[in-house]
Amino acid sequence: ETLEYGAELVVVATGSHWATDGLNGITCRPIPGADASQPWVLTPEQVMVEAKRPPGERVVVYDCDGYFMGASLAELLALEGYRVTLATPYAQVAPLCVETLEADPLLRRLHEIGVSIATGMTVTALEPGRTLGQDMFANPVTLEADAVVLVTQRVSDDTLYTELTAESPESLSTAGIEGVYRIGDCVSPRLLGESIYDGHRLAREIDSLDPSVPLAYLRERLLVTAAATSLAPWRERADRR
Structure with a gap:
């Protein structure tokens, strides 16, 4: 469908999903025995989108993400009557929430x-x-x-991008496609603000020689001369003497 759409430039922003096998950045591998197709293993999408629920009352939420998701799911399930344990490899719950000033009220809750x-x-x-x-x-x-509940790591949904870039240049040219780019979680899972910036940056630089590579920052620097400082009148009087 993408090849038939008629667009000259294609930007793939297909996002990501939570790992179903416990893949995480702590051990850098899946967790043995983790399989979200089992009724007793869940992911955030299954809980929030598919309304999948634990088969018993005792639930462990395993949070390697370190932000709001693990704690939020723990709160949700606890309010639904489950006995919840929030486990994390970090020294404290949701350490990223310290940066957003949410940590203290979150822990109290x-x-x-x-x-x-x-x-x-x-x-x-x-x-x-x-x-x-x-x-x-x-x-x-x-x-x-x-x-x-596995809140371990998100995995990029990059199948569409991989399929498009696997096409021959002739096929893309025949379809009228001059460039294929990807942004946000499709590149690698990240914070929402970073994904927004990624799309905004690509839009602003889409006419550059290679939009996939960010342009260097243009930083304004104020050049301060003696005439522009408060010392200038004093120096003029000193020169007259």
């Missing part, structure tokens, strides 16, 4: 609704009824749980 916290825990394997891991000193940790 989780405490008020009864969410248990397990910081410094890296999950090493999932089994039905158990979440296995280790603490920051590599001591084994086991959490009894009927279900696990």
Whole structure:
């Protein structure tokens, strides 16, 4: 359909999705036993979009993202009556929320609704009824749980971009396509503001020689001369003397 649309320039902004196998930036690999096709393993999209729910009342939310998503899902499920433990490999819950001044009210809220916290825990394997891991000193940790919500890492949805760039130059030329670019999470998952900037930057530089490469910043520098400073009159009087 993209080849038949008639556009000269194609910008792919297809986003990303949460890993269904527990792939994360802590171990840089999937979690053994993690499979979101199982009824007891869930992802944020499955909870929020598909309304998938844990099969039992004990739930572990495993958060390697470090921002609002893990804590938000823990709050949602706790308010729905589940017994929730929020586990994270970081030294505190949602460390990125410290930068946005949300950390303190977030922690108070989780405490008020009864969410248990397990910081410094890296999950090493999932089994039905158990979440296995280790603490920051590599001591084994086991959490009894009927279900696990994986908030581990997002993965780019770049299939369309890969298919388009795999086309021969002749095929693209025949379709009238002069350039194919990608932005935002399709390049690599990132914060919303960074994705917005990525699209804005490409739009402003779309007529450059290579829009896929950002132009260098043009920084304005104010040149201050003696005549422009408050010392100038004093210097003139000194010269007259």
